[in-house]
Amino acid sequence: MTDKQTLTIRDNRSGEEYEVEITDGSIRAADLGKIGKSDDDPGLSVYDPGFTNTASTRSAVTYIDGEKGILEYRGYPIEQLAESSTYLEVAYLLIHGELPTKEQHDQWVHEITFHTFVHENLKSQLQGFRYDAHPMGMLLSSVGALSTFYPEANKIKDPQVRHDQIVRMIAKMPTLGAWAFRHAQGKPYVYPDNDLSYTENFLSMLFRMSEPKYDPDPRLAKALEVLFILHADHEQNASTNAVRSVGSSQVDPYSAVTAGIAALYGPLHGGANEAVLKMLKRIKTKDNVPAFIEGVKNGEERLMGFGHRVYKNYDPRATIIKKACDDVFEVTGVNPLLEVAQELEKIALEDEYFVKRKLYPNVDFYSGLIYEALQFPPEMFTVLFAIPRTSGWLAQWLELVDDPEQKIARPKQIYTGARQLDFVPSSERWK
Numbered sequence: 001m002t003d004k005q006t007l008t009i010r011d012n013r014s015g016e017e018y019e020v021e022i023t024d025g026s027i028r029a030a031d032l033g034k035i036g037k038s039d040d041d042p043g044l045s046v047y048d049p050g051f052t053n054t055a056s057t058r059s060a061v062t063y064i065d066g067e068k069g070i071l072e073y074r075g076y077p078i079e080q081l082a083e084s085s086t087y088l089e090v091a092y093l094l095i096h097g098e099l100p101t102k103e104q105h106d107q108w109v110h111e112i113t114f115h116t117f118v119h120e121n122l123k124s125q126l127q128g129f130r131y132d133a134h135p136m137g138m139l140l141s142s143v144g145a146l147s148t149f150y151p152e153a154n155k156i157k158d159p160q161v162r163h164d165q166i167v168r169m170i171a172k173m174p175t176l177g178a179w180a181f182r183h184a185q186g187k188p189y190v191y192p193d194n195d196l197s198y199t200e201n202f203l204s205m206l207f208r209m210s211e212p213k214y215d216p217d218p219r220l221a222k223a224l225e226v227l228f229i230l231h232a233d234h235e236q237n238a239s240t241n242a243v244r245s246v247g248s249s250q251v252d253p254y255s256a257v258t259a260g261i262a263a264l265y266g267p268l269h270g271g272a273n274e275a276v277l278k279m280l281k282r283i284k285t286k287d288n289v290p291a292f293i294e295g296v297k298n299g300e301e302r303l304m305g306f307g308h309r310v311y312k313n314y315d316p317r318a319t320i321i322k323k324a325c326d327d328v329f330e331v332t333g334v335n336p337l338l339e340v341a342q343e344l345e346k347i348a349l350e351d352e353y354f355v356k357r358k359l360y361p362n363v364d365f366y367s368g369l370i371y372e373a374l375q376f377p378p379e380m381f382t383v384l385f386a387i388p389r390t391s392g393w394l395a396q397w398l399e400l401v402d403d404p405e406q407k408i409a410r411p412k413q414i415y416t417g418a419r420q421l422d423f424v425p426s427s428e429r430w431k
């Protein structure tokens with residue numbers, strides 16, 4: 001062992017040796033580009049589809065240790081934030097890098113509360129969607145449309161302009177999400193109530209009918225608060241990478257966040273809790289669990305809500321959500337599928353197949369049960385993810401635009417197609 005933080009690479013094609021610096025457990029891909037570089041060779045590159053072992057940025061927003069099951073925002077453990085903070089305080093922490101003072105907090109909450117309304121023309125745009133439009137399609141197009149209402153948003157180097165758009169986006173997201181929900185039900189859109197907290201107001205916009213003032217159940221508002229905190233950021237996942245990649249072209253933040261919403265819409269990212277719910281409905285009763293587990297072990301089934309690319313331990317968010325289930329079910333009555341989920345978890349955690357592969361419940365295992373108990377249709381689940389993730393996307397976007405090392409995202413390719421073919425005009429090809 002030496003203290004030397006370098007890697008020596010021998011290129012067996014030429015016999016040449018290269019010494020490459022190691023910083024934070026990484027080497028720079030650009031250093032590999034020097035290997036074998038000549039007039040007709042661009043040098044070595046890294047082939048890494050899906051970025052499974054490539055760091056795209058240095059970041060101080062979120063820390064994850066998947067082996068140990070640790071998740072921290074700006075250094076604060078997720079368990080403590082979920083227990084004692086609010087979503088807006090966590091959003092402040094993510095965006096600004098530190099917890100707010102009382103004055104900063106009150107100002108932040110005030111600003112966000114008073115930007116919850118959206119332009120009436122945006123309401124007309126939403127009303128133009130078909131009755132069965134997917135709420136995620138509605139959300140992503142309306143967030144994209146916001147950039148047309150605030151054309152100054154493209155001045156991304158101006159701190160005040162950036163701040164204004166961040167406040168607007170965090171404030172308006174619940175309004176747009178709730179209106180997409182109401183649209184599917186053919187119910188009138190409910191305007192924000194700025195007397196209520198962030199999650200209370202969201203519940204009001206979702207569920208208020210003819211009552212002059214909606215009175216949200218504090219236990220449900222608190223459960224949503226916890227779910228929002230848990231979903232606020234998760235470092236360089238697919239949607240955050242989309243925000244950063246699109247943002248690297250220096251487009252306005254509404255357009256960059258729209259890319260994140262689009263990435264989240266995909267079933268491999270935001271759709272797993274819906275798959276869990278479908279699975280639980282299919283299993284139906286506790287008695288059917290052992291047979292289902294056998295099916296998983298035989299490779300005929302997959303235990304949805306189990307396993308994670310990063311967490312090889314209990315996903316810390318799953319523990320917290322499990323607790324939130326109890327609070328929600330106290331109000332809504334127990335979702336009968338909870339029993340099936342608990343039995344699945346119990347058997348799987350003791351079974352050698354799952355233990356050996358380090359398969360534990362992830363964030364999606366219990367969240368679908370809560371959302372269903374709150375009467376959300378499955379299409380809304382991803383909207384409930386996108387609303388809180390907005391603060392994480394924006395924190396990551398801010399970091400990107402201030403990072404002097406970042407350039408426009410432009411990966412390399414390994415070209416595998418034909419070369420230098422002679423074009424034959426259609427008049428000759430189609431004879």
Ligand SMILES: CC(C)(COP(=O)(O)OP(=O)(O)OC[C@H]1O[C@@H](n2cnc3c(N)ncnc32)[C@H](O)[C@@H]1OP(=O)(O)O)[C@@H](O)C(=O)NCCC(=O)NCCS
Binds near residue numbers: 306310362
């Ligand atoms: C999340 C997920 C895609 C991670 O996949 P990954 O890191 O690529 O892990 P792998 O697919 O390589 O799985 C490793 C092993 O565990 C098994 N495995 C992984 N997740 C499993 C699951 N949910 N049920 C049954 N077996 C599973 C794989 O079959 C593989 O077994 P093998 O070694 O015998 O081939 C995967 O665990 C999964 O599909 N989970 C269910 C969907 C889900 O809950 N997604 C939400 C994530 S937040």
